[in-house]
Amino acid sequence: MTFKEIALPDWPVGGVDAARMRDAVDQWVRSEAVAELVRAFHGTPPHGTPEEALAQLVAFCDVWDYRRGGLERSEVVAVDYPDHIDDLVHDAARALGLAGRGQPSADRYDHVLVLGGGPRTARARSEFAASLLRGGVEGGAVAGLSSLRPMGPGELEFAAAEGMADARVEADVMAAALVRAFGVDAPARQRSGVTPAGEPWRVEAYGPLTVLAAAGNTPGKRANTQDGFVGWAAMVGGPAPSDRILVVTTDLYVPFQHAAAVLLLGMRYRCGVETVGLDVLEYGQWLKPSTQTAILQELRAAILGLASLVAVP
Structure with missing residues (x-):
């Protein structure tokens, strides 16, 4: 049908x-x-x-x-x-x-936010985001939104096979995947801290790329999509009302994560928000x-x- x-x-x-x-x-x-x-x-x-x-x-x-x-x-x-x-x-x-x-729908955005996950997801979404920018979309600042969730044995094995043997948490593979996809050769500049509730966060900059390991809003729980948007706006982005944001994710998460981006970024900062998702069938080597x-x-x-x-x- x-x-x-x-x-x-x-x-x-x-x-x-x-x-x-x-x-x-x-x-x-x-x-x-x-x-x-x-x-x-x-x-x-x-x-x-x-x-x-x-x-x-x-x-x-x-x-x-x-x-x-x-x-x-x-x-x-x-x-x-x-x-x-x-x-x-x-x-x-x-x-x-x-x-x-x-x-x-547009050819220029002020911010591109690549949403993170496990190592397979990070690899695929980073490559997809890079392909969009190579294909004529002007992206402004690029940021990967991730977490400090420790990876499991299978994820560590995959990360090692992809040349990311030092990766231990989701943000590590997000950083490695973005740097590889965009061909950036710059040393990392890092800052970190904890929220008033005692939850850790970390921001790393690799030249034009930024990777946020957001703090979870619930004690003991990993950061989720909403935490990533809030953390990015507070510690990295601070979008202006005239800015346009492109959120990059996987196809089946587009409606949910678009709604979250509109709620937490668009409505709060009056900036424009659009969300696109990669086709998993085109990234079958990872997904x-x-x-x-x-x-x-x-x-x-x-x-x-x-x-x-x-x-x-």
């Missing part, structure tokens, strides 16, 4: 008013792709007022919460759904922005194809993220 592609909420320089944001979210919520997914999982498509439809979808999307109990994405056990569900999920993903949103379970999990994250945008007074 081919669905009409639905635009994610736009956030140009200066932002948009609440009515325009509500309408954009409502079009996504009431789309044919969402309706067919909900029906396939034995639900009733969202209906009523925009507020009612969104509330219904937020309540329903718990059916796609495969991380119950706070599991990491890598710990989720994939569900083997039948072929017709697989086809539906992949078609809907493209329509809803979880695939096929890899090309920026595996997205499972139905992973797509549905990130669909839930997208729903909750978009809901947060219309909850702002």
Whole structure:
């Protein structure tokens, strides 16, 4: 089934008013792709007022919460759904922005934020970001947003095989991957500290590149996407209202992470925000194809993220 592609909420320089944001979210919520997914999982498509439809979808999307109990994405056990569900999920993903949103709309941005993760993710996203800038997009300042999460044995093995044997935490591989992808030959300048809550952070600069190991907002928990945006604005970026930010991630995370960037950067600083994601199939040497379970999990994250945008007074 081919669905009409639905635009994610736009956030140009200066932002948009609440009515325009509500309408954009409502079009996504009431789309044919969402309706067919909900029906396939034995639900009733969202209906009523925009507020009612969104509330219904937020309540329903718990059916796609495969991380119950706070599991990491890598710990989720994939569900083997039948072929017709697989086809539906992949078609809907493209329509809803979880695939096929890899090309920026403009040719110049003031900041490019490459979102981090494990070593495979860092390698792929760094190469993707570099390819965009080599392909005609002017990027201004480039920053990798990562964390101080210690890597596991498998990740350490992969990092070593990729020539990053000294890497121990996520930010180490983010730095090594960015430096390699952009061909930068500059010594690292580092500063670090702890938050008032005692959570550590670190900023490293490699010539034109910056890598932030953000502090987690929850004691004992690694920094997440939201922590990265907040930490970057406070310790690295400080975006001006006239700035345009390009967020670079992986395809299926685009809607959720776009919503987070709009909420935490666009709405706070009135800067422009756009988000693009690499196609995992084009980076198969590092990344595996997205499972139905992973797509549905990130669909839930997208729903909750978009809901947060219309909850702002």
